[in-house]
Amino acid sequence: MPVDPSELSTWSHVKYYGSNLFLRGLLVCTRLIPYRLRVPLMGRLVTVMGRLAGFDKRVRTNLDLVSPELSEIDPDTLYRDVSNNAGRMIAEIYAGAPFHDRAKAAPITGPGLKALEEARAAGRPVLLATAHFGNYDAARAALFARGFEMGALYRRMANPYFNDHYVAAIKGNGEPLFEQGKRGMVELVRHLKKGGIAAIVTDLHAQGGELIDFFGKPAVTSTVPAELALKFGAAVIPVYAVRQDNGLDFEIVMSTEIPHSDPLTMTKSLSADLEAIVRKHTGQWFWIHRRWKPFVPVSKPGRKANPEAG
Template identity: 65%
Template sequence: MPVDPSTLSLGSRAGYFASNLVLRGIIGGLGLVPYRWRIPAMGWVLRKAAPLVGFHKRIRNNLALVCPDLPQQDVTRLCHEVSDNIGRVVAELYAGAPFLERAWQAPVTGPGLAALEQARAEGRPVILVTGHFGNYDAARANLIHRGFEMGALYRRMANPFFNEHYVRAIEKTGKPMFEQGKRGMMEMVRHLKKGGIIAIVADLHAHGGKNIDFFGEPAVTSVVPAELALKYKAAMIPVYAIRQPNGLDFEIIIQDEIPPTDPITMTTTVSKQLEDLVRQHMGQWFWVHRRWKPYNPDPNPTGSTTEN
């Protein structure tokens, strides 16, 4: 992904710059609207834009692959629900304090909170794994507010102009942030070695990963989080933020620590648990990702690079 706009062709640079201006304009304009209306307004904007930018086609293709018996009326509903949730996530990312306050107030359920507290008391490193579900940043904000200092691995946006303010926005939730890549991985490992907590969004197609079933179909999945957990004796704990019916609030679910066995078994458990959660809230997972993209994974991966 481009880091320096000067490395792009003139056409690509112009296209990225224009799309960044449009998105910034929408975000800036909605920023003038009170929070309780702003978030659903951005959901509405993306619902209207989704067919034009290819979201509906991607969602339909994914659902046809893994849920072929789903009635068309449910597929259409999910096209709108998924797009609405993504729009809300974008608005929340740039909302600052109003979003953080909602995230801080979210109730936390699940057995993993006790495991997380025990690991912190023991000075043991923790790898929190999550997915593109609900608003994953709400969980990070909530736990940081509870005193769990953590770093997070993020993926650089393809648009270099958008990436600059995107990183500034996600840093408002908490630091340090580790950019995906060799340097970011080294920084993240140093953080783990010191007994730190890191958060990884682990449900994207991953070069160098393993074919692990997700919704009954093989999806190339990174086993790096599990490898790191085993290597550094870190607790590997899944955490998710479920959007509530009012569209503004969240419930944070922290699942129990994944038993340390082997990378494939551990990653399979995480994928199955996420699938179970998605089946309960189908409209909250990012079905726009090319999760089942064909790829021949390296049989002995040493690293992973995720992509949409």
């Protein structure tokens, strides 16, 4: 979890400032290149830089963990696909109008769109559950363009210098934004109470979450989205922006609304829905995440650590 900037050491400030200068310089330079060339170029650059950072090893480790589930996938090919998608996403978030135009033109498919329209017509709050897949901001921009104003919960980046302009960039895809934490959660709750729509990513390791299988291995997963939905009567609809073969366009896929039951069952359904679309487009999910980190139990009765969760 990112710490407050005031808690960083002098060395951390120097390191983050230097890396931010490099990244900002790279983004400024690439903006001089036409969008059609800039996006794939950033994909290739991130692929190279990711290898230097050892991210290809992280992908291989995660793939080995879930094998034989995905034993037919070549880890080097998967890394190239994952890092290329990540680089393209970075370029897109900072691109402004060219990205927004493509997102607005993206077709929206799946039964979730009807569920969203019905919830809005009834004044019912909605939680759009997404993940680090494709480019989740494309889904937000596409829905905004069709009149679905929404908030979004985001996690502050560890690098405070990069975080400032990153947040400014994603605001261009719609507001309000709620920073993960006590204050952000209060703001999100207020938004839902008013019948608002909010997007939230559900695929990160969440300390204090529940062990839920993802590709056959237990991963610590937050049940908070489901708990919020049950408390405020919100519809929970999975949504994904699937990158198309040309690498620049998207299809917005909205799955069936998750039925209300209990937090654990609903969260399992969300995880299963994400796994299903990742199986179709394996290289578009961020396999660099430490999704299967070891489980550290918290003081809740009946919850036990699972040694296989690492």
